[in-house]
Amino acid sequence: MILLINPKTCKNHSKKEVCVREPNLGLLYLAAILDSRDIPVDILDLEQYRTVEINSLNELIKEKTRKYHIIGITCLTNTFHLAINIARTIKSHHPEKIVILGGPHASFQHEQILRQFGGNRGIIDFICIGEAEYSFLKLSKLLLSMPNYKTMFQKFKEKINKIKGLAFVGDKNKIVFTGFSNETIDMDSLPLPARYKLEPENYFYTVANVIVNRGCPYQCSFCTRQKLFKNRVRLRSISSLEAEIRDILSMQTYEYINFYDNLNISNDFFTAFCNMFITNQFNIPWGCELRVDKLTEPQVKLLKKAGCKLIATGIESASKTVLEMNLKKQDPQKVKKGIILLKKHELPIQAYFVVGLPGETKDTLKETLHFLKSLPLTKEDKVNFFLATPYPGSRLWNEKKEFGIKIIEKNFRKYDCEHVIFETNTLTHADLLEIKKEVKKIEQYYSPQ
Numbered sequence: 001m002i003l004l005i006n007p008k009t010c011k012n013h014s015k016k017e018v019c020v021r022e023p024n025l026g027l028l029y030l031a032a033i034l035d036s037r038d039i040p041v042d043i044l045d046l047e048q049y050r051t052v053e054i055n056s057l058n059e060l061i062k063e064k065t066r067k068y069h070i071i072g073i074t075c076l077t078n079t080f081h082l083a084i085n086i087a088r089t090i091k092s093h094h095p096e097k098i099v100i101l102g103g104p105h106a107s108f109q110h111e112q113i114l115r116q117f118g119g120n121r122g123i124i125d126f127i128c129i130g131e132a133e134y135s136f137l138k139l140s141k142l143l144l145s146m147p148n149y150k151t152m153f154q155k156f157k158e159k160i161n162k163i164k165g166l167a168f169v170g171d172k173n174k175i176v177f178t179g180f181s182n183e184t185i186d187m188d189s190l191p192l193p194a195r196y197k198l199e200p201e202n203y204f205y206t207v208a209n210v211i212v213n214r215g216c217p218y219q220c221s222f223c224t225r226q227k228l229f230k231n232r233v234r235l236r237s238i239s240s241l242e243a244e245i246r247d248i249l250s251m252q253t254y255e256y257i258n259f260y261d262n263l264n265i266s267n268d269f270f271t272a273f274c275n276m277f278i279t280n281q282f283n284i285p286w287g288c289e290l291r292v293d294k295l296t297e298p299q300v301k302l303l304k305k306a307g308c309k310l311i312a313t314g315i316e317s318a319s320k321t322v323l324e325m326n327l328k329k330q331d332p333q334k335v336k337k338g339i340i341l342l343k344k345h346e347l348p349i350q351a352y353f354v355v356g357l358p359g360e361t362k363d364t365l366k367e368t369l370h371f372l373k374s375l376p377l378t379k380e381d382k383v384n385f386f387l388a389t390p391y392p393g394s395r396l397w398n399e400k401k402e403f404g405i406k407i408i409e410k411n412f413r414k415y416d417c418e419h420v421i422f423e424t425n426t427l428t429h430a431d432l433l434e435i436k437k438e439v440k441k442i443e444q445y446y447s448p449q
Helices: 024-037 054-064 077-093 103-107 110-117 132-146 151-162 238-251 266-278 297-305 320-325 332-344 362-373 429-446
Strands: 004-007 040-045 068-073 098-102 127-128 166-169 174-175 206-212 254-258 286-287 308-316 349-355 383-387 405-407 422-423
Touching: 004 024, 004 103, 004 286, 024 068, 024 132, 024 297, 054 077, 054 206, 068 077, 068 132, 077 103, 077 110, 098 103, 098 132, 103 110, 103 127, 103 266, 110 166, 127 132, 127 320, 132 151, 132 166, 238 266, 266 297, 297 308, 297 332, 308 332, 332 349, 332 362, 349 362, 383 429
Parallel strands: 004 040, 004 068, 068 098, 098 127, 206 254, 254 286, 286 308, 308 349, 349 383
Antiparallel strands: 127 166, 166 174, 405 422
16 A cells, blocks of 8 residues: 655644645645556645644654555655655654655755665655656556565566666665656646545645646746756646546535646637636636736736636746846736736736845845836735745756855755845845845735735
8 A cells, every 4th residue: 555645844723724725736646646546545644734743743654654565755845854754754663664755856856865865774765756647656566566675676676777767776875767757748648636535534725726737938047847847848638627627626625726837828728728717607716827928908808707816926026137147038017017907907916026036136126126116016916025045956056156156055944935045146145134124024015914
């Protein structure tokens, strides 16, 4: 049997409080694929244990993992320490279990992770790199055929090496990466995310997230998406999205749907998507992420007619110098035009800004803040400022010298867009702390808690 674990990142809450987080889609897709192949699988979403303290959580992990042969754990950069703690807890009580790590951070840091926690360390057995739907399935089927993985590894080594997208410690403590797969995952071929696998007794989720595409045509310096999804942009079919929306509605627990990412990468897809909501008259509020600089008035009218309740968009900066230096191909004046159109038709906006990017100065920040003040935002809208963060896999991480940054914070727990991680040629640590203080006050003004 297989158990998939999502770390607990939210602070303890009362059971009566509404959880604004969304279920982890990566694990839901993996569970659906395994379930569709009649491979027994469960999900332990520790976010659902909102009132459990850390000591009790470790005991919970110990008991919940007892009956499973394979444990899959996902992580982001700032949740990596949580994933390792989970793996360490499992191995300390059940050393025979096979622990597989996945997620963006594990994909980009697999060598470092395996050196520290793989092999003789006995914490992590395998890492799935990138899109894991095929690699995790193939590896799981092979491991389930081994009564004892450690004694049978040599016998199955050749078969394991043929599974693309895996990393592990092989003979003589050598780290093995089996290479990237040539298979392109067709999202329409995947079963719907297995939301039914989430524990019903702790079901606090009221917001569902739905992926409309994978891949990205852009090359923003601070993003890992183009590296994580190496193949071309893949848009889902409207029929598959319609099926997932109906599935979400049938559960009668969700009150809102977020659609990711960049709904208007394709104008034809955007139009068909909005018309799907209009034709089917789906009775659930929804929001999406998109490029406002690409919007036309007919498109904004279509969004309104389709029942969209919120547009989230990455503005990042109003400085053309900063935008160009960080490969964000966006004209601030076109962004402003798009926002004016959205507000004309009374559509709420969540605007994201990134401060402290390479090229940022105190003057470019003033330019951005002046731009923000010029936007027709109202109390319905929200503004978020994030500190530039060089996530492993991003160009900022891979090309530090070229971008002129010096990383001064090595603790991955702080890679959450709220801490100062690097200095630039134009901004010191002290400068960035001052900028953070200033923009957080502005954020509070636009988005009071």
